Amino acid sequence: MIDIRALRYFLAVVDENGFTAAARSLHVAQPAVSMAIRKLEESLELTLFHRRERSIELTDEGHTLLAHARRIVQATEDAELEMRELHGLKRGEVRIAIPSMLGSYYFPPILMAFRHRYPNLQLTVVESGARKIQQMISEGEIDVGVIVSDTPPADLESHCFLRDQMTAVMLRDHPLAERPSVSPADFFQEDLVVFKQGYFHRETMERLARESGYALKIGFETNLLPLIKQIVRHGFAITTLLTMVIEEDADLVARPFSEPVWLDLSIAWRRDGYLSRANRAFVDFLIDHTPNATTTHGT
Known part of the structure; x- marks a missing residue:
């Protein structure tokens, strides 16, 4: 029978990429982690890690166990939480x-x-x-x-x-601010300040560029909203944001795209x-x- 604590230790070693770091995250002594993994391997009659001098790596068997271990530990934690919550x-x-x-x-x-x-x-x-x-x-x-x-x-x-609209955002005296809406052709001619990969802001801009047949002219890349607004405020670039973001910024304006871009x-x-x-x-x-x-x- 697999010990749930051993599976927790196993996941910690994988996630922390080492026995010492895993012990630190678990707040236990490092030998306790090593012993638990060794007993787990003995009970399964399998080697779960390639142990090298300065690193470890999952074996094929370890990779197979990993998916099961995550499901088992998560289900156990769900059950424990649900039982505790019966108290209200x-x-x-x-x-x-x-x-x-x-x-x-x-x-x-x-x-x-x-x-x-x-x-x-x-x-x-x-x-x-x-x-x-x-x-x-x-x-x-x-x-x-x-x-x-x-x-x-x-x-x-x-x-x-x-559900809100992604709009082109620029300085109030920017030439595009005079228009009721902004076309992709005009928008993608400008230097842009964008979020990093993985954020819906960046994905929306990349999708719009791809569908319109243009490329992003990235001048700045940052996830810091105050910095994005400062860059736009000083005229170094324009961007696209949800309308709510600039409602209190009198010097910035938001213009819808010629084909509205909705975000759910x-x-x-x-x-x-x-x-x-x-x-x-x-x-x-x-x-x-x-x-x-x-x-x-x-x-």
């Missing part, structure tokens, strides 16, 4: 990942209102790109997160809560995993604030 929603943690644009301009009042309603719950907010967030949810690193609602992964359930964003969680009562409370709270949203499943 008096404590708990919401772990949510949010793209920086929404984290700065859409979610703050929602997070504060939720905390006011559930003062005993802890909120842990992680910033990341929408594609990375999908992976983090699937692998159990976070419980819920915001993803782009184009083609949700098969293992996620999602609820669309926001969803709150998502593992479809086959256990959604804790704390996280379910947050999802329901968000849905109550977006009554016209819809729930979808991955395909």
